[in-house]
Amino acid sequence: MYNRSLQDPDAFWSEIASEFYWETRWPEENGKVHFENFDVRKGPVKVEWFKGGKTNICYNALDRHVHAGKGDQIAFYWEGNSPGLDASLTYNQLLQQVCQLANFLKDKGVKKGDAVAIYLPMLMELPIAMLACARIGAVHSVIFAGFSAESLAQRVLDCKPKVIITCNAVCRGPKIINLKDIVDEALSISLAHGVSVDSCLTYANEVAMSREKTAWQDGRDIWYQDVISDYATTCDIEWVDAEDPLFLLYTSGSTGKPKGVLHTTGGYMVYTATTFKYAFDYREGDIYWCTADCGWITGHSYVTYGPLLNCAKVVLFEGVPNYPDAGRCWEIVDKYHVSIFYTAPTAIRSLMRAGLEPVKRHSRKSLRVLGSVGEPINPSAWKWYYEVVGDKRCPISDTWWQTETGGFMITPLPGAWPLKPGSATYPFFGVQPALVDENGKEIEGVCNGYLCIKGSWPSTFRTLYGDHARYETTYFAPFKGYYFSGDGCHRDADGYYWLTGRVDDVINVSGHRIGTAEVESALVSHPQCAEAAVVAVDHEVTGQAIYAFVTLKLGVQYSEELRTGLKNAVRHEIGAFAQPAKIHWAPALPKTRSGKIMRRILRKIASKELENLGDISTLADPHVVQELIDLTDV
Ligand code: ATP
Ligand code: MG
16 A cells, blocks of 8 residues: 555545545546645745545534434543543534534634634533534634643734634643633733734633633623523534645644644545554544643644544543543543553653553553654653553554644554564655755665655645745755655664654764664663653763753652663663763653653753743743752752
């Protein structure tokens, strides 16, 4: 299938696309279903798939299954922050609720092409809101409900929505977060910049906060539960062009200011559904759980669209993996008989830190396939995931992809080929990775290089919202003719791909170029190390030196002996040249709100440039930074 997808991408994808419902089929000229220009020298970068075809992703994710007689099947199992609080929706019920909200939006004047901002935690109303927008051709912009008023305001100013959908408050772990106050502040900031939002539809999440305690602005604010039930449970579909925009979403902000990525409808639909099906070996009857929040691309493609397009049963989780304790994930796996479980290395490392007992306490026998996304997974975390969580029974799909790519790019197909811990293995159908050198020349065989992609895939992002010039300069200008991912990568003798980290983070010690992933994995292989992040600092002799931040397993004390042990682990795994010059103890690492290590902040701490830490709007917990500064000389 892979060979065919490259030899004749148009026929390959057109066959798969035909399994979906199209109100009007795309026109085919000489069998061509896509157009692309990836080469800035040949004019503006442009990508189109199935253009001229008319469809609707909400119809394909819901109505299509209902018409096929599957309306009584579960779509969502919702598990609340506290154990014991749960709910579920069948495909029929989900469709009805989506229609009601879609009718509300229409009533408020939202039309095809208009933007709607969604600032909701992981309640069922979040995917409902996304689908309601898609149904009427509105463009959703989901903003992770952990962002500050300032970040929310920035994103509201960017897309100028008529309506914002939110809720009053949410419980996250032991904390209660008052979202409505944040929204109020964000909307007044936007107003001060000339953007006024007409309606603020607010879900009353009374588990977290009563209506009486919620700040209110009459005329603008509307309680969700007060109005929604008055709307009809059916709503006509707005058929949209395959190339009409579906959503706008910001990257995680690990390397700088977040970028507003725009995805369109047809190619995104076909690609997310297909990648979901193959990379998780999805089969009818599977219960699927992805721990990502819908505020990130993973929650768009692999909580909402990909699984629902396959008529899967999806677990939606409001809480966090270690609340009330480190066994929560496995408790949920047993409760719903989850067969496919998809999470991030950061969660795996933090659960690993808590030891075996919380895992072993639960059976996990329903698990069949495991997945990982977000960062390179250290081989020792991979082994723990495989051996302890999956009882050596479940293949791990380590999926490499990005907000920009919309769907999986390099990923195992479970069972199809042998896995290597820490490698994302091979490209998905239609994806042509290229490793290039600093001159933009493609290198073959075993090598290290800048990871680029040749040619488009159906869910290629079409632009950065309102800034096509930045789209071209960031992704297509560095290496002419290619999409540049920003990541470094190694290809081994078997053709397996190994992500080595961001190229901006590469460390050059005496002429050796060292990826962050390799050194971090060597540190994490030390039995007392829970997590590590390395950055470069200037060095008189070697040019740069490696500076490592290390988080220890729970209960382990700092000591000089342990410092030496950690350095030796790197010396042993990689070589003396990669040995960190300094080990900086880290009770925790600065991470984005999606759980990725922010090395750019660590670089500033390591080189003691504390005045300007850069854009920290996506930093999850700012206290971590001060803690690290305080530990500089410990
Ligand atoms: P920003 O672009 O704003 O700096 P970000 O790159 O973290 O943020 P995302 O689109 O959420 O935003 O993340 C994509 C990046 O995550 C990839 O470029 C890669 O560095 C990393 N990544 C994701 N999955 C994997 C994986 N399986 N293995 C290695 N790295 C991964
Ligand atoms: Mg990125």
